[in-house]
Amino acid sequence: MNPKTKGKVTIRDIAELVGVHHSTVSRALSPVMRDKISPEVVQKVERAAKKLGYYPNLVASSLKQNRSFAVGVLIPDLMNPVFPPMIRGIQDTAEAAGYTVITANTDDEDAKERSALAMMRGRSIEGVIVATARRNDPTVEECIQSDIPFVLVNRTVDREDVNAVVSDEDFGIRSVLDHLVALRHARIAHVAGPQHTSTGYHRAKAFTDYLHAKNLPADLVETTSKFTIEEGRRAVRSLLLRDNSLTAIIASNDLLALGCMDALHDMGVLVPEDVSVTGYDDILFLDRMHPALSTVAVPKYEMGAQATKTLLEIIGGNVSSPVVLRMQPRLMVRSSTARASRPG
């Protein structure tokens, strides 16, 4: 049962027990080399391995093969509800391919990002999935410089020669605007996310582009410095101070939208009777809130899974030229949006 404590059984112990060279044991245990070994020996080795409670030492194997079968993931904060589904998608896909994933939280701080990447490089990760990218990102530059395979997810960078899996922000924002316009809203505001992120930037751009195309005013934009509830509160107050004729607010993500609803509630403004509010991402439990937040659902799990598949292909050398994959998001109409209180 427990022949040697501390899991110190090596390939040499098996070799000794079976009476062959340890290189033969190595081959017998390797799925790809196994067919070069006689079936009887393979069987003996397997039995002995089981009997001794052998676990292959992956770190020795990594060192020799110069592969770690590990990938890194950089996210801002695990506690932000957008990420768990994305990471689960990454983990499931990586694991199915025999890879381990190492996740690090950067809190969107440059120092943490650098040290996380350094740690990952030290662990010889074969590639990295980056969910923390800013439009101009030093970490991404480092990956390019150092030839580390990487795929961006959720956010991307301005340069277009990289692999990325993002949501189609333009489509998402247009769906929201179509919906709001159909509800007769004319004074629509935007609580924009940080402009150094592709999500914040492209959603804001989609917003103004749409309104300009329809000859509607696009002056009601308040930019935030972080995708947080607090920033959402602040933005709404500032917006209402500037112009209280607005009847709808499109927030750049759900957390900002939640902050908007909080502040509106505090000011006695009713959602959706007085003002409609929308979010983006479709995080957990939005449908149970009061009012239930209308939002744009992005396929978080699938994005993680897809990014991982792409990364694994790059690692495998199937060097498709860089491509950004735009996943189609879906408008979720719930009860935070209604007919405009003051139709345009």
Add this chain to the structure above:
Amino acid sequence: MNPKTKGKVTIRDIAELVGVHHSTVSRALSPVMRDKISPEVVQKVERAAKKLGYYPNLVASSLKQNRSFAVGVLIPDLMNPVFPPMIRGIQDTAEAAGYTVITANTDDEDAKERSALAMMRGRSIEGVIVATARRNDPTVEECIQSDIPFVLVNRTVDREDVNAVVSDEDFGIRSVLDHLVALRHARIAHVAGPQHTSTGYHRAKAFTDYLHAKNLPADLVETTSKFTIEEGRRAVRSLLLRDNSLTAIIASNDLLALGCMDALHDMGVLVPEDVSVTGYDDILFLDRMHPALSTVAVPKYEMGAQATKTLLEIIGGNVSSPVVLRMQPRLMVRSSTARASRPG
């Protein structure tokens, strides 16, 4: 800038550049061995390392030292909102001590649990934090057998010679019952969690113990097979079929409570006017729901942090005798509980 691509710079490259033996480089780069090397050499080595863009190969170092500076974490599912804060507590604490964490989802399936542990052992993790324990758990037995340092978190096992960080279930359930009794509830039901988990079991036990002590009936207990919303729905229907005089339901966790509220809503039973409902854990956004769920808050981040500290101490050889740490939970009264509709 980029002297060698692919991060292949080794200690030998530095040695060559500086003109010393590679073992000297190793010493100069090691915080603990550094003082055995002349300051000038140390400086030269550091400069050369920076110039060449050197990253220490942690896998080689691990192999030699037989330490990996990595710990494993076993959780059921990252997407269950109880876990992200716990894992963040684990990651922050581990990282501060120079450790990397590898997380695996087991979906409470035995096969996944075993293969996850096998993978972690292969990666020479120095210890593991287990959030998936059943009261009688083969994985825990394996850790004991194999002398793998481990700490349980959230759930524990029946045997008491293990380290565990859990919430004080008895205290938590008593707080809820005190609150409900003060609101004049007399027919109180319990939607119990799976009895093979310590949380499900101890919360149920606390429930019946309390009522017995107060000479109140404790017959309204419905046991579920999983901590899920669906099981919560099912349990409530079954409970109401058995006895519709109940005025309050204590669910074993928040997900079950959410399911209870859903089913009650579908049946036209008002919460809290007709029936009060409570949860356990205090997951994200409960305060924004409708009605806001009263629950027992457990310090998830702190539990993760504490479990990690304990694990690191065990690894360090500071073998305090096994101790289970019971963190004090806190009753959060919100709007899903109110005065009994039919006082006892």
Add this chain to the structure above:
DNA sequence: CTGAAAGCGCTTACAG
């Protein structure tokens, strides 16, 4: 089909 040898990049007693 199998063995013997070399080596992945480090660390660390052992000398000096």
Add this chain to the structure above:
DNA sequence: CTGAAAGCGCTTACAG
């Protein structure tokens, strides 16, 4: 204070 050697547990050309 520094060098030379050995070795962590594997894998894999090279022979046979």
